[in-house]
């Protein structure tokens with residue numbers, strides 16, 4: 581595991597670190613996970629970042645501490661406590677959110693820079709929600725795009741991209757010069773996989789039920805957590821001079 585010491589670790593949250601739940605606020609953070617992530621961050625000299633579709637404030641609710649992270653699919657980006665963000669949601673997205681809220685079973689997640697329309701409880705409305713999202717993008721005076729994830733359709737700033745967020749981290753200390761490793765589970769993570777592939781790193785797809793450009797696979801969030809705990813143990817042993 582000596583080479584892991586030189587990794588820059590990028591971790592998606594929902595469906596990767598955490599098991600999916602029926603609603604965004606019903607996810608459970610296993611008790612041991614924050615400690616494993618904190619220890620890994622220390623072993624890697626700080627080169628660990630969470631890369632999520634969730635907002636930075638949501639990331640901090642799940643994993644307090646204000647660590648390095650990209651939120652809202654990269655529209656928010658934070659390193660060493662400094663935040664960079666795209667422009668806030670405009671009236672067209674407020675109108676989209678209000679319209680979708682009238683649809684029974686659609687859960688609307690309003691983010692500062694995006695809107696997520698969850699149809700997990702009303703899959704029969706997915707096409708209608710998709711139509712509303714594309715109409716909002718077409719009508720907006722600013723550049724937006726539609727991003728589809730697991731039972732969710734989001735409208736995000738056109739430049740929000742997990743791959744760009746990871747590439748940006750890789751230009752900064754303590755990430756620069758390390759080997760990027762990104763673990764994700766969704767189509768929204770594909771740009772992140774492409775970025776680490778381009779940079780000669782490791783891309784790891786969780787689940788394996790979609791076509792992915794990732795070079796490796798891992799079965800489930802449980803397997804991810806177990807693997808991360810194993811990496812942490814080995815790096816701890818390495819730091820203490822064990823082979």
Ligand SMILES: O=P(O)(O)OC[C@H]1O[C@H](O[C@H]2O[C@H](CO)[C@@H](O)[C@H](O)[C@H]2O)[C@H](O)[C@@H](O)[C@@H]1O
Pocket residue numbers: 592593594595596599600601602603604605607631632633634635689696698700729730731732734766768
């Ligand atoms: O990039 P991620 O960290 O994977 O975040 C993607 C979206 O995750 C959340 O929604 C997803 O997880 C929910 C909880 O398991 C689930 O109920 C929902 O169906 C999934 O789409 C989050 O609510 C979104 O804001 C994120 O963009």
